[in-house]
Amino acid sequence: MLRSDNQSPESPLLKVEDIHISFGGVAALTGVSFEVKPGEIFSLIGPNGAGKTVMMNCINGLYRPQKGNIYFDGKLISGLSPHQRAAMGISRTFQKIELFGGMTVLDNIRLGRHIHLKSGIFSGSIYVGKTAREEIESRKFIEEEIIDLLEIEHIRNHITGMLPYGMQKRVELARALALNPKIVLLDEPLAGLNLEEVEDMARFILDINEEERWQITCVLVEHDMGVVMDLSDRVMALNFGEKIAEGPPDEIQKHPDVIKAYLGEVEELYVTRR
């Protein structure tokens, strides 16, 4: 796969260091560390309850780990709130769709763009000069880049809550892209989709990752092993809040601990399933 190597591979875009988080007596993550290099698709896998979504929430700022540091683009972000992290270029989608069901698709996407709009309430109400330019800029970005890429022209004015599930998932991705992020955290983007929708979504993930215009680094949490192994550059496996393996997909598939975590015994069936 083609990668832009303008940043040296040694400097990670995202660095997670020794994360500990527990809810009451339950340790959700214990001492997990990893690095995500710019331009790669990095997947988190593991059985249910392994701590994958908790990790996403820590990166994105919804949870505060009790111990450990997270660096983004070389800066320590552990102390920042989610919206500050979003402004730095971290966006995400959710396992369960978190769109505004009563709003149109276009409004939902615009909301993702909101963080970049600088005009205040007064200039906004009279819509002159800079504000108008900013709005046109934002419209151009949404229409020409996102809607065209994700092929959602025909639903742009539909109410989001009325759309089929697969389409809503696509709108979630659209909203995440509207932020113009450097990294996007995709929490089970394929869950609940039919075969055709899975193929479309996988293609979109590759598009935003490879297309020169975007080149977004992706952190992917996903249960569909076929897709994970096809798309990912590197995979990390979690089990009961602990990191059990990290490496390229083909190594992970053969890793005895991973197979054990999935099946409770050494058998190659599950993780190698395509």
Add this chain to the structure above:
Amino acid sequence: MSPADEKQFPGEIEITRDLTIPKLLLKNAEKFGEQRVAMREKEFGVWIPYTWREYLENVKFLSLGLVSMGLEKDDKVVMIGDNRPEGLWAEMAAMCAGGIGVWLFQDCLMDEVQYIVDHSDSKFYFAEGQEEVDKALAIKDKCPKLTKIIWDDPKGMRNYDDPILISLKEVQELGRKLDREKPGLFEDLVNQGKGDDICLLFYTSGTTALPKGALLTHYNMLTMGQNLMRVDPSYESEDFVSYLPFAWIGEQMMSISCGLQVGFTINFPEEPETSQENVREIGPHVMFAPPRLYEQMTRTVQVKYLDATWLKRKAYELAMKIGYHVADLKFEKKSFPWYWKLLNYLAYLWCHEKLRDHLGLSSVRNAYTGGAAMGPDHFRFFHAIGVNLKQIYGQTEIAGISVVHRNDDIKFDTVGKPIPETEVRITEEGEIISKSPSVFQGYYKMPEETAKTLRDGWLHSGDTGFIDGDGHLVVFDRTKDIMILRDGSKSSPQFLEARLKFSPFLKDAWVIGDHKSYVTAVICIDYNTVGKWAEDRGITYTSYPELSQLPEVYELVQKPVMEVNKTLPGPAKIRKFVNLYKEFDADDDELTRTRKIRRTFVEERYKDIVDALYSDTDTIHMDTNITYEDGRVVQIKTDLKVANVPVTEGT
């Protein structure tokens, strides 16, 4: 029937043997220049206009680009993709350089693409984007004459580096370079063209055999457009929406034959999925579509009606009652009293106007249907809401059209009267034959077929029909499709099918009964409407096969069948029917690309069903394969129920 006597229309041009389509384009660009919009495309949510000047520039450099890559006179250029400006530019560019355009249906499978590209000896292949490029790359080794594949949508093309590929922009760049080297070359090339040169090679859908390529000249195309407009003139200020496949002659007829002569604006929708919405935004003045599109519209209205509130339903019922009454009076050519006019106007205000607006028909002056039979019920529906829907009859081999309804002389069981300069006759065997300046030059590389179809300048259609007392042509059916019933009388399966399809729950029907003791039907339910109907009633199902076999659905389908039976004579009544476990699909060769049933093929394929319909069994066990668009094949095992329709003998 002798040609109609309509003479010139305002703004008519003189069509000489020297005039070609590219010359007309040059003339229009000179006349309208930057002043008028030649075409619009909706892109990124806004309508982007192209003036006649820009249209010509794009065509010019594309054409010169093709020349510099080696296009010579009479070379074939094949095109595939959605309706979009680039598609039309490519077609015009090929014609300007003396080439011949060949269009493929966008959903053509690999085999069909390969057959047509190879048979037509195409040298260049215009693809829209990745999907079409993939098809071309897959067949290029089997089509050695193909030299270049040109694409215009960069999406997904980042990893393609086959040297046979080139982007449309690069081709235009080559054209610009050639233009700088040899200024005036383009105009010379256009001026070399003659009206009797072949401009299009049109592959007919072929319900029986392999597709045949009909050769049409500039003169054929232009005279056809002119003669149609002598009946129904179009004006340069008007809008037309191009969203049906260019591989269908009807779309060429409007966009090229008529469009270039009057210079109206052609509008291209954003995506195929948005076309209905985009049609509504434009509000076209002229429209030509096959019956299935109008059938879809009535289905939409009927379904929305079922969903509406009580008050809205009542308002609709009343408005339609008035509309139907007025339409029937018009059909009978009776004058109607002022109070009916008033009532109709009120119905227009509270219902018809809104309906027409939602269907995108609010400013349509002439709506045409053609290519297949349309049921009288659909016809009445459109006239009831005040849409001037007219039937067109013609073949690809006569550049699209030879017979059409006139305003205020519409009978829904006929197709109207011949257009000017066109003669239509019925042979002793009952076959419809016609003669006009638009009759094609023959089939490409098929002399026997040509000799069979074209005799002494008369085009033999293969359709059976007659001319009624008012001088209207009535098309009974394809000669080979006509059913002989048990009492020896003849019946048209297409007619029965069209009647059945007025029910919003039926998507397709296939009527069987030739030389059988009774008539039967195979029904394809409409997954969307029946699915919604079932959901509203709390009936659960998981898939099309399951839904189609539910007893409730059988009851639902039986109603329209009995409704149609009421109007039929005893032997023609449908006695038994089966709900098929899938919809008919062109990818399975069951339909042509223009959605006509390929009877011989389905009879062969569903032999078990036909046998069961004419025996005493009430279930049929099926074990077959379904082909998906990407070529995957899936096995289907299911049981089909045979339903007996209660029939009272006699009429």
